[in-house]
Amino acid sequence: MDQAERIERFLAARYPRAGIAIVAGSTARGERTPTSDIDLLLIDDDLFADVSQVSEAATHAFEDEIFEVFAYTVEGFREWADRGVAQHRPVIAHMLVEGAAIRSRTRWSAVLALGSVLSETESRIRRYVITDLLDDLQDATDPLEQRVVAGLLFERMAELMLLSSGQWIGSGKWLPRRLRAWSPERADQLSTPLLAGDFPGFAARVDEELTMAGGRVQAGFVR
Structure with missing residues (x-):
């Protein structure tokens, strides 16, 4: 019909x-x-x-x-x-x-x-959250904790990648769709180790993307 x-x-x-x-x-x-x-x-x-x-x-x-x-x-x-x-x-x-x-x-x-405009203040807040999650993932030994933290880390990192390039973000299924539409190569580089359960490899890729987005934020950060 x-x-x-x-x-x-x-x-x-x-x-x-x-x-x-x-x-x-x-x-x-x-x-x-x-x-x-x-x-x-x-x-x-x-x-x-x-x-x-x-x-x-x-x-x-x-x-x-x-x-x-x-x-x-x-x-x-x-x-x-x-x-x-x-x-x-x-x-x-x-x-x-x-x-x-x-x-x-x-x-x-x-x-x-x-396009989206990411302020320096919001960038620092987002990078602080990612830095904290990245440390949590690298320290995690429990399989369930690893998967939960890795999922959160993918969302936060994908959002920062898009926003740092003036792109709009999405929630749920729309986040990976927007990431792939923007850069299939970088979306694949971020998602491949995660889908394979390679948490050290995923953490390494997140660290590389975080560096490109402005680097880690931790000591001295004030909210």
Whole structure:
């Protein structure tokens, strides 16, 4: 069944006042799997019956599909999109710019094109966290502790690699996807020893990436 027709029926049933509707994620890219949901971004000042409401994140079941809805008034969208940019993870701005059936994407296209800006203060905080995790991994002997710390270290290091290069970050599956899209080679160099369970090799690669990002931060660090 045509997904566009199903989405229109969903909107008519659940969000009839939505003036702007953007289909994002795997549905927009034509990469759906059997478990994929349908991601929708909705923007309209008359979207909610309660005039004081400015945003809503909701999950709906409709015609054997799961819809993940991110709904905003115009001001609500600006507030949450600006918050995402400040956190280097502009999820809804990406939905707006990269999604399908969009009416206006000019402002946020420009914002995303500028890339993320990592301040020296935040860089030092992130490098301090990575330094601490790296020491924990190198000291760990318990197999479970090694895996937990290594997983955290991969996330923090991947984020710093992206941010240090002006890239946006993501959470969950989007973090490795953004890392691979930015540099397949460095993503592979970081992930290969981790996937192989080679924790000394993984720690060595993290140390190399940390050096390129500005180096270890430890003694004398003040938060």
